[in-house]
Amino acid sequence: xxxxxxxxxxxxxxxxxxxxxxxxxxxxxxxxxxxxxxxxxxxxxxxxxxxxxxxxxxxxxxxxxxxxxxxxxxxxxxxxxxxxxxxxxxxxxxxxxxxxxxxxxxxxxxxxxxxxxxxxxxxxxxxxxxxxxxxxxxxxxxxxxxxxxxxxxxxxxxxxxxxxxxxxxxxxxxxxxxxxxxxxxxxxxxxxxxxxxxxxxxxxxxxxxxxxxxxxxxxxxxxxxxxxxxxxxxxxxxxxxxxxxxxxxxxxxxxxxxxxxxxxxxxxxxxxxxxxxxxxxxxxxxxxxxxxxxxxxxxxxxxxxxxxxxxxxxxxxxxxxxxxxxxxxxxxxxxxxxxxxxxxxxxxxxxxxxxxxxxx
Amino acid sequence: xxxxxxxxxxxxxxxxxxxxxxxxxxxxxxxxxxxxxxxxxxxxxxxxxxxxxxxxxxxxxxxxxxxxxxxxxxxxxxxxxxxxxxxxxxxxxxxxxxxxxxxxxxxxxxxxxxxxxxxxxxxxxxxxxxxxxxxxxxxxxxxxxxxxxxxxxxxxxxxxxxxxxxxxxxxxxxxxxxxxxxxxxxxxxxxxxxxxxxxxxxxxxxxxxxxxxxxxxxxxxxxxxxxxxxxxxxxxxxxxxxxxxxxxxxxxxxxxxxxxxxxxxxxxxxxxxxxxxxxxxxxxxxxxxxxxxxxxxxxxxxxxxxxxxxxxxxxxxxxxxxxxxxxxxxxxxxxxxxxxxxxxxxxxxxxxxxxxxxxx
Numbered sequence: 117x118x119x120x121x122x123x124x125x126x127x128x129x130x131x132x133x134x135x136x137x138x139x140x141x142x143x144x145x146x147x148x149x150x151x152x153x154x155x156x157x158x159x160x161x162x163x164x165x166x167x168x169x170x171x172x173x174x175x176x177x178x179x180x181x182x183x184x185x186x187x188x189x190x191x192x193x194x195x196x197x198x199x200x201x202x203x204x205x206x207x208x209x210x211x212x213x214x215x216x217x218x219x220x221x222x223x224x225x226x227x228x229x230x231x232x233x234x235x236x237x238x239x240x241x242x243x244x245x246x247x248x249x250x251x252x253x254x255x256x257x258x259x260x261x262x263x264x265x266x267x268x269x270x271x272x273x274x275x276x277x278x279x280x281x282x283x284x285x286x287x288x289x290x291x292x293x294x295x296x297x298x299x300x301x302x303x304x305x306x307x308x309x310x311x312x313x314x315x316x317x318x319x320x321x322x323x324x325x326x327x328x329x330x331x332x333x334x335x336x337x338x339x340x341x342x343x344x345x346x347x348x349x350x351x352x353x354x355x356x357x358x359x360x361x362x363x364x365x366x367x368x369x370x371x372x373x374x375x376x377x378x379x380x381x382x383x384x385x386x387x388x389x390x391x392x393x394x395x396x397x398x399x400x401x402x403x404x405x406x407x408x409x410x411x412x413x414x415x416x417x418x419x420x421x422x423x424x425x426x427x428x429x430x431x432x433x434x435x436x437x438x439x440x441x442x443x444x445x446x447x448x449x450x451x452x453x454x455x456x457x458x459x460x461x462x463x464x465x466x467x468x469x470x471x472x473x474x475x476x
Numbered sequence: 477x478x479x480x481x482x483x484x485x486x487x488x489x490x491x492x493x494x495x496x497x498x499x500x501x502x503x504x505x506x507x508x509x510x511x512x513x514x515x516x517x518x519x520x521x522x523x524x525x526x527x528x529x530x531x532x533x534x535x536x537x538x539x540x541x542x543x544x545x546x547x548x549x550x551x552x553x554x555x556x557x558x559x560x561x562x563x564x565x566x567x568x569x570x571x572x573x574x575x576x577x578x579x580x581x582x583x584x585x586x587x588x589x590x591x592x593x594x595x596x597x598x599x600x601x602x603x604x605x606x607x608x609x610x611x612x613x614x615x616x617x618x619x620x621x622x623x624x625x626x627x628x629x630x631x632x633x634x635x636x637x638x639x640x641x642x643x644x645x646x647x648x649x650x651x652x653x654x655x656x657x658x659x660x661x662x663x664x665x666x667x668x669x670x671x672x673x674x675x676x677x678x679x680x681x682x683x684x685x686x687x688x689x690x691x692x693x694x695x696x697x698x699x700x701x702x703x704x705x706x707x708x709x710x711x712x713x714x715x716x717x718x719x720x721x722x723x724x725x726x727x728x729x730x731x732x733x734x735x736x737x738x739x740x741x742x743x744x745x746x747x748x749x750x751x752x753x754x755x756x757x758x759x760x761x762x763x764x765x766x767x768x769x770x771x772x773x774x775x776x777x778x779x780x781x782x783x784x785x786x787x788x789x790x791x792x793x794x795x796x797x798x799x800x801x802x803x804x805x806x807x808x809x810x811x812x813x814x815x816x817x818x819x820x821x822x823x824x825x826x827x828x829x830x831x832x833x834x835x836x
Contacts, residue, residue: 120508134507186699190697310507359671
């Protein structure tokens with residue numbers, strides 16, 4: 117049976133080299149090595165070095181591993197917030213981070229816009245200086261993207277806050293201005309095309325210092341920044357990590373370095389343009405995000421006017437898997453992942469197939 | 477290069493069918509399927525059915541997935557304990573669970589014995605009825621095993637407590653008396669021979685009901701029993717799970733059912749007897765746990781009198797990897813995993829090699 121092409125926005129298609137790296141991991145018996153061995157520490161250290169090289173990560177930023185990006189939300193709140201977090205909510209995932217803060221008993225403030233929009237920095241009026249600001253760069257639920265220029269404005273407004281950015285479904289294609297960000301995080305099953313089961317947390321010294329100070333005052337959470345930081349000194353983790361996934365991430369990072377981040381980003385823009393162009397030329401499949409500057413380059417969302425199920429089923433019979441809308445948009449949106457593993461040829465094929473559906 | 481035989485007590489050797497199942501997972505594109513799809517729910521449901529069939533799990537017990545067994549400690553404390561937990565501490569891992577309770581601000585009580593011993597039920601004198609009792613069946617750090625007969629006594633002493641048992645490195649070879657246990661948990665990188673990155677939590681209705689009641693009163697944790705239970709209704713998980721690992725667990729469970737749990741347990745006993753017999757016949761490699769009734773059948777620990785490094789290095793040159801002692805026992809213990817994937821032939825080979833080392 118021929119394989120499907122998964123354009124779902126995570127889990128998505130595996131990065132095209134993953135199967136070979138999986139075979140290599142089994143040959144090298146990576147799943148059997150101890151996470152307290154030098155062999156594991158070396159893999160961890162090299163993975164950080166590769167991430168640094170690929171994305172120009174400054175020396176001041178370190179890299180922790182968790183089970184998921186959702187876990188990072190929880191550990192950020194537990195490790196960095198006594199009282200007040202501030203959330204820019206523009207979709208289901210940024211709202212879930214806010215809900216978690218409320219659930220954990222924080223005085224969380226939310227600034228919200230309807231789906232498809234972004235919270236403008238000017239709207240962030242508060243008398244309570246937040247300890248943490250939660251920004252979602254790329255809302256996987258609706259395909260809206262917070263312009264990077266806003267980060268500078270937000271930093272200037274709240275210089276003391278720990279500014280965090282969710283780049284779950286946009287990193288490493290987004291070029292982050294690290295000077296305005298203290299913490300960024302992603303999951304490996306999006307742009308990196310790996311099996312789910314690993315969250316990656318980029319964190320600067322300011323965030324670590326804040327957490328260490330807070331850990332002295334309160335009942336610190338298990339698996340918080342303090343314990344991750346302590347074990348990081350020897351490139352280890354407080355709990356048994358997903359060693360296989362870290363190994364695979366390391367290998368895919370190397371492949372991406374060899375290909376060149378510039379080329380990956382350029383190809384991403386080209387493929388996104390193909391899809392948005394198609395959407396703009398069809399009345400019945402318009403881009404959900406109306407402002408072109410706010411449109412995601414990695415999760416491309418179209419409004420089908422209720423024809424989602426029909427389109428998805430038609431493509432499924434041809435081995436092409438798209439994402440349906442998220443939550444209340446289930447029947448009205450299609451979501452198309454545009455990750456590094458999706459080739460130009462695959463995206464052109466998808467455009468052809470969608471054109472045939474729309475033009476008969 | 478020939479492969480090593482890993483006798484390390486987790487991560488350990490992969491179960492001998494895992495590589496084939498990994499290939500099958502890639503062929504079926506399991507890492508790309510959505511965790512909200514029927515395909516995933518079916519895998520989850522079947523995994524529960526297989527676990528039920530293999531281990532005679534009563535209908536009243538359900539199965540949740542987390543990132544690790546360590547995470548289950550945390551979620552148990554957050555979901556089931558307002559104030560008081562009681563911990564039977566007989567090694568590094570049971571102590572770590574106790575420490576976590578203290579760290580999370582609980583009034584944790586500890587009953588402790590020196591390494592190599594077990595806490596007897598009669599010793600559990602307390603005026604504070606605990607909400608949760610933490611028992612470690614098999615201490616991976618020292619190879620001591622709590623006799624199952626104690627579970628009945630503990631239940632009779634504290635009938636209202638949630639009785640939890642850590643079977644991280646003994647399940648499914650241990651035949652659990654579920655009538656005296658409310659919650660049991662393990663990680664897949666021990667007896668199931670899978671890559672690390674998944675915790676499995678067996679939980680009964682009493683525990684779920686307790687957690688739901690507590691969730692109404694307090695700030696519930698993210699990823700606690702309440703949210704796991706809610707998503708379990710449709711065999712889903714609150715966060716993106718390690719789908720690949722759940723798929724592999726499902727397949728290995730089926731392989732174990734086909735082989736027969738009785739046969740697995742019998743082979744386990746035979747292989748343990750081989751090693752303990754060897755240890756008892758050599759002055760310089762005696763079993764660390766002196767009481768034969770308290771000796772683990774799955775993590776076999778010998779006292780080398782300081783020769784650990786020498787033995788481990790000698791075997792390593794022959795492609796055999798043993799575990800060193802844990803923590804303060806590093807230089808004086810060897811730890812030998814006796815999991816279902818370790819064949820009788822491999823264990824006999826190990827006995828031969830150790831005999832050669834000891835007898836020249």
